[in-house]
Amino acid sequence: MIGFLRGQVAALKTDYCLLDVNGVGYRVFVAGSTRNKLRLKEEAQLFTYMNVYQDGITLYGFASEEEYDIFQLLIGVSGIGPKVALGILSAITVESLCKAIQNKQATVLTKLPGIGKKSAERLILELKDKVAFAAADDVEEILTLDMEGPVGDDMMSEAQAALVALGYSQAEIAPVLKKATKCKTTEDVIKLALKQLNKF
DSSP states (O other), X not given: OOOEEEEEEEEEOSSEEEEEETTEEEEEEEOHHHHTTOOTTSEEEEEEEEXXXXXXXXXXXXXXXXXXXXXXXXHTSTTOOHHHHHHHHHHSOHHHHHHHHHTTOHHHHTTSTTOOHHHHHHHHHHHTTTSOOXXXXXXXXXXXXXXXXXXXXXXXXXXXXXXXXXXXXXXXXXXXXXXXXXXXXXXXXXXXXXXXXXXX
């Protein structure tokens, strides 16, 4: 298990970076908050989670131990995989996520990519006693994303997670999902969204 990597940022993409560690380039997938702290050609240290699966190995990196710890908690919840967990951390701060879980705000959680009603309920049930209460003060705007309208069902949430994974921002995704409310499958939603985003 690789605990952390320290090296020079050789490339910086939408959802991953290439970290040059003594001449070896590691592809490390990162959340938006971590990506914003990285600079090309500068040294960085990332706490890493190595996901081993049938088709290969994927590294996920985090600028802080706090973000790494909450990622570990998220993937421990049934139905939440590393990609969905990373999408969540790209859409909301650790502090706001902890508050939403502690306060049992399912409506906030269902606005996160990949999270439907059932997943939100599992997050609250399984993590409410594990997440540290970030602060007593309420925040006026909990989410760092701006999603309006009914995106809470599983179909829309899955499509949203897929589009985030493809590198689209929440600002780009929100308008196109509103036009896909009549779609019957997740695949149809994604196809329509990609068409609207001029990606075929």
